[in-house]
Amino acid sequence: MNKAIFLDRDGTINEEVDYLKSPDELIVFPYANEALGILKSLGFLNIVITNQSGIARGFFTEEDLKQIHEKLLSTTNKETKLIDGIYYSPYHKDGEVEKYKIDSGLRKPRIGMILEARKEHSIDLNSSFFIGDTFTDMQTAQNAGLKKILVLTGYGSRDLQKCLDENLKVDFIANDFLDAANYIKKFSN
Numbered sequence: 001m002n003k004a005i006f007l008d009r010d011g012t013i014n015e016e017v018d019y020l021k022s023p024d025e026l027i028v029f030p031y032a033n034e035a036l037g038i039l040k041s042l043g044f045l046n047i048v049i050t051n052q053s054g055i056a057r058g059f060f061t062e063e064d065l066k067q068i069h070e071k072l073l074s075t076t077n078k079e080t081k082l083i084d085g086i087y088y089s090p091y092h093k094d095g096e097v098e099k100y101k102i103d104s105g106l107r108k109p110r111i112g113m114i115l116e117a118r119k120e121h122s123i124d125l126n127s128s129f130f131i132g133d134t135f136t137d138m139q140t141a142q143n144a145g146l147k148k149i150l151v152l153t154g155y156g157s158r159d160l161q162k163c164l165d166e167n168l169k170v171d172f173i174a175n176d177f178l179d180a181a182n183y184i185k186k187f188s189n
Helices: 032-041 062-076 112-121 135-144 156-165 177-188
Strands: 003-007 044-051 085-089 129-132 147-151 172-174
Touching (some): 003 112, 032 044, 044 112, 085 112, 112 135, 129 135, 129 177, 135 147, 147 156, 172 177
Parallel strands (some): 003 044, 003 129, 044 085, 129 147, 147 172
């Protein structure tokens, strides 16, 4: 079985902008490729897990999201494949677009996207991590039995306090994605 790093997208790999709607708004952190490369060198699959309720809310379409992910992959997978899969949930129960206006098990903190990735990539969740910038990401990791790393970029600084208030134990608090990758490197040796 494979081991994986499940990664939130916005605020972790790229800058957080409220409802990233087009490829033009995508700004990948300058250290993201280095961090992804470190994790790949340790034998991890890098799997992006992202809620995209902006689709349900009518802010952008699945086609827009496809273009954003194409740009993300062209930015990160230049010389070698650094991102092995991208899973997203377009759903939100309070959405405006009827097709996506459901309470889905794919939406974090539920673990539907992780279970899909586990099945498709033969992933051992016990030897895997989740890196994200929100309380919801840490809940998702906990629900899936993953080691939890909260990055302080994006909403991380804000949500750290919520993790503390809710007694949600995080395995490591990282300054950013590169710091998280270096922690895993140290942890894996």
